[in-house]
Amino acid sequence: MLQLSKYSIGVGDRFAHQAAPQLRACMLAQDQGIDVIPVWNKSNREHMFIGSDPCSVRAAADAAIKQLGWSKPYHVDADHINLDTVDRFVVPSDFFTIDVAHFIGQPADTADVEAFLTRHGELIGKLDIAGIPEAFHTTRDSISRIAAKYFIAVREAGKIYHHIASRRGEGTFITEVSMDETDAPQSPPELLVILALIADEKIPIQTIAPKFTGRFNKGVDYVGDVARFAEEFESDIAVLAHAIKRYGLSANLKLSVHSGSDKFSIYSAIRRAYRKFDAGVHVKTAGTSWLEELIGLAEAGGDGLSLAKEVYTESYAHREELCQPYAAVIDIDYAKLPPPSQVARWSGEQYADALRHDPACPHFDEFDKNVRQLLHVGFKMAAKMGDRYLRILEQSEESVSRNVTHNLFARHLKPLFID
Numbered sequence: 261m262l263q264l265s266k267y268s269i270g271v272g273d274r275f276a277h278q279a280a281p282q283l284r285a286c287m288l289a290q291d292q293g294i295d296v297i298p299v300w301n302k303s304n305r306e307h308m309f310i311g312s313d314p315c316s317v318r319a320a321a322d323a324a325i326k327q328l329g330w331s332k333p334y335h336v337d338a339d340h341i342n343l344d345t346v347d348r349f350v351v352p353s354d355f356f357t358i359d360v361a362h363f364i365g366q367p368a369d370t371a372d373v374e375a376f377l378t379r380h381g382e383l384i385g386k387l388d389i390a391g392i393p394e395a396f397h398t399t400r401d402s403i404s405r406i407a408a409k410y411f412i413a414v415r416e417a418g419k420i421y422h423h424i425a426s427r428r429g430e431g432t433f434i435t436e437v438s439m440d441e442t443d444a445p446q447s448p449p450e451l452l453v454i455l456a457l458i459a460d461e462k463i464p465i466q467t468i469a470p471k472f473t474g475r476f477n478k479g480v481d482y483v484g485d486v487a488r489f490a491e492e493f494e495s496d497i498a499v500l501a502h503a504i505k506r507y508g509l510s511a512n513l514k515l516s517v518h519s520g521s522d523k524f525s526i527y528s529a530i531r532r533a534y535r536k537f538d539a540g541v542h543v544k545t546a547g548t549s550w551l552e553e554l555i556g557l558a559e560a561g562g563d564g565l566s567l568a569k570e571v572y573t574e575s576y577a578h579r580e581e582l583c584q585p586y587a588a589v590i591d592i593d594y595a596k597l598p599p600p601s602q603v604a605r606w607s608g609e610q611y612a613d614a615l616r617h618d619p620a621c622p623h624f625d626e627f628d629k630n631v632r633q634l635l636h637v638g639f640k641m642a643a644k645m646g647d648r649y650l651r652i653l654e655q656s657e658e659s660v661s662r663n664v665t666h667n668l669f670a671r672h673l674k675p676l677f678i679d
């Protein structure tokens with residue numbers, strides 16, 4: 261069975277140009293004695309927006325591995341796929357994030373739910389889970405409601421898993437089930453029921469991405485109660501450990517955090533929690549590299565800076581259509597966005613300061629979260645520029661790759677895995 265290592269980081273970039281700078285960040289972590297395995301992920305949605313093919317992610321990852329001589333594992337994740345979209349990912353990917361959030365709440369057959377309750381009497385009554393201070397008290401009714409809510413979603417995940425396995429062969433890939441793109445967070449008892457359902461479906465998951473409490477807006481920090489998140493995250497890890505033993509799930513099963521990038525204020529809570537339980541963790545933070553690309557372009561000056569300004573001008577002009585698909589995960593105050601005529605007068609440093617999300621930076625008061633969120637979804641404007649964008653990106657390689665590596669290592673890998 262292809263196994264995912266204990267610590268792993270989901271990276272990626274819109275235009276498949278930053279695999280080597282991202283890998284360099286993992287090598288810096290390795291220099292500090294910590295193995296963090298890179299997983300290049302890109303969702304079907306993102307491929308559609310850019311017009312790219314999943315094979316390009318594999319090609320960029322393989323080239324970076326060869327160029328830098330990385331000898332540890334690495335993976336390519338087909339992020340947020342479903343039965344309709346998985347096929348073109350089957351060959352280039354060895355990690356599949358099966359997204360069944362849309363099936364949550366679809367009505368299940370009463371007989372199926374009854375059979376689940378009969379099979380899983382252990383879920384009813386007092387649930388004592390090692391590592392969680394207070395026992396949960398459940399009833400046949402409460403477990404029945406949870407099972408009914410997730411039954412169809414997990415059955416769908418099973419269909420997708422078995423479809424991939426029939427095409428690739430069992431044991432040749434890593435399976436994640438994601439339920440993060442939904443409205444309500446899943447409580448620890450809900451997570452336990454979901455894991456029992458997954459075990460029944462015989463899906464050998466190695467990571468699971470529940471929806472956590474709080475808001476995970478794109479490219480900006482966590483919005484929510486950090487203490488509450490920390491408590492929930494610890495309970496979720498305890499539930500996973502319990503389910504591994506009780507249901508024979510993969511011993512390396514761990515949580516996957518679809519961070520939406522840059523959730524700095526919860527990184528230390530995540531680190532403390534997985535260390536406390538000696539568990540692993542997978543954190544996806546791919547979107548952050550695209551913004552580092554823009555920062556690198558701005559810092560390069562000349563054509564690079566003009567191009568970065570053009571991306572802003574176009575994103576501003578198309579702001580409503582760009583933001584619409586992300587309405588659930590961005591909060592932009594349109595009235596506070598600087599007009600493009602103002603941005604046109606910025607120096608490279610001013611552009612970088614407005615965009616750079618680094619609370620430790622002396623210019624952090626220049627940071628503009630509205631600009632950052634708009635540009636986060638503005639990659640479609642760069643995609644429209646086609647080769648011209650890529651040519652200037654390549655010309656600006658030095659400042660772009662420096663920013664990509666530094667951001668990933670210092671602001672993500674260090675607080676998550678080293679500090």
Ligand SMILES: [Zn+2]
Pocket residue numbers: 340438440441518
């Ligand atoms: Zn996600």
